[in-house]
Amino acid sequence: MAQMASPHALYISEILFVISYHLQDDRKALARLARCCHAFSEPALSVLWSSVRSFSPFIPLLPPTVKFLWDHSQFDEVTLAEFQCPPEEEWRVFDSYARRVRRLHSGSHGHQIVARIRSETIVFPLLRSLSLQLVEPLDMQGHLFPDSLRSLKISGPAYVHCEDDRVQMAIAHVARDAPLVEYLHIEDYTYSVAQSSLSPLHFAHLRAVEISAFFDYTLLQSLCHILSQAPVTQLKLELPPLPNKEWNISTPVFPALISLQICGPPASAEQFISHLASKNLQELSINHTRGPASVADYRQLLSCIADKYSNTLQQLSLSLSQSSTPGYPYDLSQAVLDAFYALAPSFSRLETLHLSLPHNRYVHLAPELTFESPTWPSLKLLDF
Numbered sequence: 001m002a003q004m005a006s007p008h009a010l011y012i013s014e015i016l017f018v019i020s021y022h023l024q025d026d027r028k029a030l031a032r033l034a035r036c037c038h039a040f041s042e043p044a045l046s047v048l049w050s051s052v053r054s055f056s057p058f059i060p061l062l063p064p065t066v067k068f069l070w071d072h073s074q075f076d077e078v079t080l081a082e083f084q085c086p087p088e089e090e091w092r093v094f095d096s097y098a099r100r101v102r103r104l105h106s107g108s109h110g111h112q113i114v115a116r117i118r119s120e121t122i123v124f125p126l127l128r129s130l131s132l133q134l135v136e137p138l139d140m141q142g143h144l145f146p147d148s149l150r151s152l153k154i155s156g157p158a159y160v161h162c163e164d165d166r167v168q169m170a171i172a173h174v175a176r177d178a179p180l181v182e183y184l185h186i187e188d189y190t191y192s193v194a195q196s197s198l199s200p201l202h203f204a205h206l207r208a209v210e211i212s213a214f215f216d217y218t219l220l221q222s223l224c225h226i227l228s229q230a231p232v233t234q235l236k237l238e239l240p241p242l243p244n245k246e247w248n249i250s251t252p253v254f255p256a257l258i259s260l261q262i263c264g265p266p267a268s269a270e271q272f273i274s275h276l277a278s279k280n281l282q283e284l285s286i287n288h289t290r291g292p293a294s295v296a297d298y299r300q301l302l303s304c305i306a307d308k309y310s311n312t313l314q315q316l317s318l319s320l321s322q323s324s325t326p327g328y329p330y331d332l333s334q335a336v337l338d339a340f341y342a343l344a345p346s347f348s349r350l351e352t353l354h355l356s357l358p359h360n361r362y363v364h365l366a367p368e369l370t371f372e373s374p375t376w377p378s379l380k381l382l383d384f
Helices: 013-022 027-036 038-048 056-061 064-071 077-082 088-098 110-117 166-177 217-226 266-274 295-309 329-346
Strands: 103-106 129-133 151-155 183-188 208-213 234-238 259-263 283-287 315-319 352-356 381-383
Touching: 056 064, 056 088, 056 110, 064 110, 077 110, 103 110, 151 166, 166 183, 166 217, 208 217, 259 266, 266 295, 283 295, 295 329
Parallel strands: 103 129, 129 151, 151 183, 183 208, 208 234, 234 259, 259 283, 283 315, 315 352, 352 381
Antiparallel strands: none
8 A cells, every 4th residue: 555645735844833833722732743753743842842831841851860869859058069960961851852942930949950050051041931939049150041031030939038139139140141131020929038239230121120029128129229220111019118108229210111000008109209210201000909098198199290200191090099097988089189180280291090099979070080171181081
C-alpha cells in the first residue's frame, strides 16, 4: 500500500506555528501535536512552553546534582556556598525548554536558586513577562532578570516580617539587568521592612507602575524614592495611613506622570499629590474604601488638586467611603459636594467627572452639575 505524502503546506514552518498558536489555550492538544511528528514538534513545543504557570515543570529537567538538592531540600546557605555549578552540557535539556519561555509565573524559590547556582548564565534568556515572589534575598551576582524583560510583577514573602530590603534590591537588579522594562507591579505582603539607602534608579523605558498590597509606610516611601526619576506616565498605588499625616520625601517625585490612581485615605492622597513633580497630570482617580476620614481631610485634598492641576486635569474620579461618624453620612457627602462646587470653576479643562459619595437621599446636587453651564465649559460626561 502506498504511503500518503504530507501536504506541501505542512513543510512551511510559518503555517505550523499559526496552527499551534490557534491551540494555545488547549495544552493537551499542543502536547499531542508535539508528539505526532517531527515537523510539528518545534512549533507546538514553542507555543506550549511560551507561557508557564510555575517553575515546577523545570524541576525534572535539572542536572542530577541540582535535582538532588531539590529532592532533599538542601538549599541552606552553607550548601549553596559550597555547591559547584554543573557543566553547561548538563543544562542542555533544561535550556532547550527555558529559551522557549516568554511568560513565567514563578511562585517558588526554585527560580532564584537556579539563578544563584548559574550566576554566569541567564536562566530564561528570552523572557518578556515575569511574576516572581521573593522568598529569599537576591544574590547580587546572579542574573534573575534577562534584558528581554518588558513586564514584571514582584512580591515579597507572604505574611513574614522582612528584616532586609529585598524588594528594593530586586528593583535595583531590574534597573541593572533589564533596562527595557516598561511595566512594574510591586505587590508586597511584609508587615515591616528595612529602609533602603538606594539612590533613584535609572529606568529609561518604565512607563507604568502599580504598587499594591499590605506593606508599611517605610517601604512605600522607599519605593517612591528609588523610582522617583523614572519616566512613569501611569501610576496606580495603595496608600497606607501616614503617621502624623506627613509624607517624608524631601524631593518631588514622578515628573512625567499623566495618569494617577490612588486607593487610600484622603489625607494620605493629599500628601502624596502635593509631592508630585508632574506639571501635566490629566487623569486622577481617588478611591477611599476604608478607614476614618474627616471633612477637613477631603477639603484639603480637593484644594490641593485644584491648586496643582486645575489647568491640566481632564478626568477626575472620587469614590469616598462612609463618614467616620456612624449614622451621619449627610455631613460628609454634602460637605464634600459644597467644597467641590466652590472649586468647580477652576477646572477649566475637565471633561469627565465621576463622583461616588456615601448614600444619603438628602444630599443636594447643585444645578450646575445637572445641565450645561459656563461653570463647566469642557464637561462631556458626568457620572454621579
